[in-house]
Amino acid sequence: MLPKALPALTRLSIPEYAMALAHVASLRSEDPFRKVGAVAIDFDNRVIGTAYNGLAPGYNADTEFWADRDARRKYMLHAEVNLCSLFTRGNVKLVACTTKPCTSCMQMLCAYGVKEVYFGEDYPESEADAIAARYGIPLVKLTDFPQVIPASRDMS
Numbered sequence: 001m002l003p004k005a006l007p008a009l010t011r012l013s014i015p016e017y018a019m020a021l022a023h024v025a026s027l028r029s030e031d032p033f034r035k036v037g038a039v040a041i042d043f044d045n046r047v048i049g050t051a052y053n054g055l056a057p058g059y060n061a062d063t064e065f066w067a068d069r070d071a072r073r074k075y076m077l078h079a080e081v082n083l084c085s086l087f088t089r090g091n092v093k094l095v096a097c098t099t100k101p102c103t104s105c106m107q108m109l110c111a112y113g114v115k116e117v118y119f120g121e122d123y124p125e126s127e128a129d130a131i132a133a134r135y136g137i138p139l140v141k142l143t144d145f146p147q148v149i150p151a152s153r154d155m156s
């Protein structure tokens with residue numbers, strides 16, 4: 001017999017599910033200034049992959065590297081860039097990113113044929129809204145999804 005005090009179970013929508021996974025992926029980012037996660041979902045609602053922003057795979061920066069927020073920017077691979085390395089054009093229906101894609105990443109998502117994009121935080125410098133509108137891609141802010149707050153910020 002089931003306990004009576006079970007909380008009401010609600011099923012996440014696919015965009016909410018993708019955003020929750022993107023949030024978890026962002027926790028893996030090594031960038032102390034901005035942690036971004038991204039998730040790709042295919043046309044059968046399967047997760048193609050997760051990604052986060054960071055330095056090129058296998059490169060380990062010393063602590064001095066992280067001291068200059070601006071100097072690090074050109075070396076950071078955005079979560080969307082890492083995500084697009086996981087699939088080929090036309091295989092992804094939906095991408096969820098914890099932060100609105102920057103202009104370059106929105107262009108890349110268009111080039112990969114992504115049909116819908118969801119994001120959590122705004123990114124004011126981005127021209128993603130104009131790009132998405134031009135190509136008829138819904139670019140939707142979605143902030144109501146389950147999020148994990150880690151007890152420890154040790155990212156090792």
Ligand SMILES: [Zn+2]
Nearest residue numbers: 078101102105
């Ligand atoms: Zn970007």
